[in-house]
Amino acid sequence: MVVIEDKLSLLRYNADAETHIRVDSARCRTCPHHVCTHICPAGCYTLSDDSEILLSYTGCLECGTCRVMCDQEAIDWNYPRGGFGVSLRYT
Numbered sequence: 001m002v003v004i005e006d007k008l009s010l011l012r013y014n015a016d017a018e019t020h021i022r023v024d025s026a027r028c029r030t031c032p033h034h035v036c037t038h039i040c041p042a043g044c045y046t047l048s049d050d051s052e053i054l055l056s057y058t059g060c061l062e063c064g065t066c067r068v069m070c071d072q073e074a075i076d077w078n079y080p081r082g083g084f085g086v087s088l089r090y091t
């Protein structure tokens with residue numbers, strides 16, 4: 001059985017100092033479902049105790065799922081700059 005945590009541990013990252021995903025926190029405050037906290041395979045989105053969305057972009061797998069699933073138009077998503085981001089070839 002494939003365990004996703006085992007696969008994730010094989011990835012390499014070259015994190016950019018600047019995020020490639022920007023979230024409109026004002027829209028998140030009125031979001032009825034916070035689906036991003038459930039669908040990101042890397043767990044990049046979490047909900048703080050005071051109901052703010054926190055994003056940890058450095059672990060992003062660049063799958064684009066959050067961009068597709070957020071129906072509140074709150075996510076501005078781009079690929080990282082060249083040379084930065086995740087390397088999948090080690091999995």
Ligand code: SF4
Nearest residue numbers: 028031036070072074
């Ligand atoms: S689904 Fe979109 S609007 Fe809702 S909390 Fe996540 S990023 Fe914000």
Ligand code: SF4
Nearest residue numbers: 040060061063064066
């Ligand atoms: S692109 Fe994929 S891995 Fe990256 S934050 Fe969105 S859902 Fe998570």
